[in-house]
Amino acid sequence: MSDVRDPVALSPSSAPRAIESGAVLISGHLTGLDDEGRLLFRPEGSTDDPIPVAIGLELSDGAIVKAARHQRRALVARTSDETPRWVLVGLVRDRVSTRAATARPGTLEVAVDGETLVLKAERDLVLECGASRLSLRKDGKIVISGTNLLTASRGPNRIKGATIALN
Numbered sequence: 001m002s003d004v005r006d007p008v009a010l011s012p013s014s015a016p017r018a019i020e021s022g023a024v025l026i027s028g029h030l031t032g033l034d035d036e037g038r039l040l041f042r043p044e045g046s047t048d049d050p051i052p053v054a055i056g057l058e059l060s061d062g063a064i065v066k067a068a069r070h071q072r073r074a075l076v077a078r079t080s081d082e083t084p085r086w087v088l089v090g091l092v093r094d095r096v097s098t099r100a101a102t103a104r105p106g107t108l109e110v111a112v113d114g115e116t117l118v119l120k121a122e123r124d125l126v127l128e129c130g131a132s133r134l135s136l137r138k139d140g141k142i143v144i145s146g147t148n149l150l151t152a153s154r155g156p157n158r159i160k161g162a163t164i165a166l167n
Helices: 061-069 098-102
Strands: 024-033 039-043 051-055 073-078 086-091 109-113 117-120 122-129 130-138 142-145
Touching: 024 061, 039 061, 039 073, 039 086
Parallel strands: 051 086
Antiparallel strands: 024 039, 024 073, 039 051, 073 086, 109 117, 122 130, 130 142
16 A cells, blocks of 8 residues: 555545645644654544644644544645645544534633633623522622522632621
């Protein structure tokens, strides 16, 4: 079998497109990580061993590892240098979720990068579990309610405000 790492050997459906720098884009799947922590990629239609690729995306290590474990579809650029380099330039999917597609602007935004979780809402953000509720409102008001409220601290536990009303 011909080596699919050679763009000429790729089938028309997965043939790479030339880009200005002389690099070619190749579609395939991530296959995991090697013993040195390098990301592995296998071009579409290849039965050869996966190719270690550099990561050209601004993603956390956690997101990269998750993509590799799930063998996500990927787009890799192969440079035209004397010694070609393979660089991951994108993760590919066919569509966004129905929920995201039908959400009003600003009503659904979740960013998870393995290190930080950011939830954003246009008006209110509410977390509920049983009889517990945490509500963050657009005007800056925060409401915490439940059957029992406990605060704990290894250092000072301070309450600050223009006025403080107890009971």
